[in-house]
Amino acid sequence: MALISCVNLAAQSAGEIVKVDPGLSALLPADARVEKVADGFGFVEGPVWVHSGNSGYLLFSDIPANVIRKWSPDGKVSVFLEKSGFTGADASDVGYKLNNGHAEVTLIGSNGITVDKQGRIVYCQHGNGAVERLEKDGKRTVLAAKYDGKRLNSPNDLVYKSDGALYFTDPPFGFRKVGEDPKKELPYEGVYRLADGKLQLVYKDFKAPNGIAFTPDEKYLYINDSASKTYWKFPVKSDGTLGDGKLFFDMSSSKDAGVPDGMKIDQQGNIYGVGPGGIWILSPEGKHLGTIKFPEQPANLAWGDADGKTLYVTATTGLYRIHVNIPGIRP
16 A cells, blocks of 8 residues: 655645635634645544643544544644554455545544543544544553444544533445445444443434534534435434434535535534535534635544634645634534
């Protein structure tokens, strides 16, 4: 598998902001611009900002390299965790293959990453088909790997509720033949809730559930489906399960390349979600306010810096950022 070496950059202008509705002006500074801060990766995903003192650092998955990388505010990039998504000895038949614009790569590593209340790193594993936690002493704990006695597909993205319950999506992107792969054991692509050691299936009718995020009051859970290019909104019941979902936004008419992927919510409830052609900014009422476009198709995003007003974006082989007016909801 050919991989290009990662490159540290001084921030460089890249991309553009497309204003669709006047309401976008309240969310982005007048001088907002997309900056590239690092590139040369295989295929990057799942960023999360980790607080450290008065600052912090960004973790993100480089899926083909099977590592979690660390980006520091001084621009340095290092390896934070090896074998983040696949720990087996033979990866010859593991992971979906794609072209990242420079080379063919294989998606075997970690994907979505978050942080729990104790400050431990929790991440989805493509190759292993599991959700794992990195303990403070460096040991690893598998939180979820099977449901109903069968292997999970390839956990993709995840979010904690304030009560400690973990919700995650489980599409088939970690399989070489995706949904038709003979290694696939479950007959559906589920959305799960993990609480008190119990794994519950809370939804199973999407073909490719991907991004997932709570509204600020946690009364609703957003989930998007890459296959239908739609965003859905589910009421969260008192027991943590989901009520009937309603279509929130349909992106299927867009002619741009790309599908719904990662999403994050700001403190006023606006949705910043990956879609065709970039990151779509949607109001809590489902109005399309604007789109942030990048030189590469984005995959996921995270609120970073001390004030939570910088959006860090993983887009194929590069890491980007843009400053915003409204702080985001962070783990």
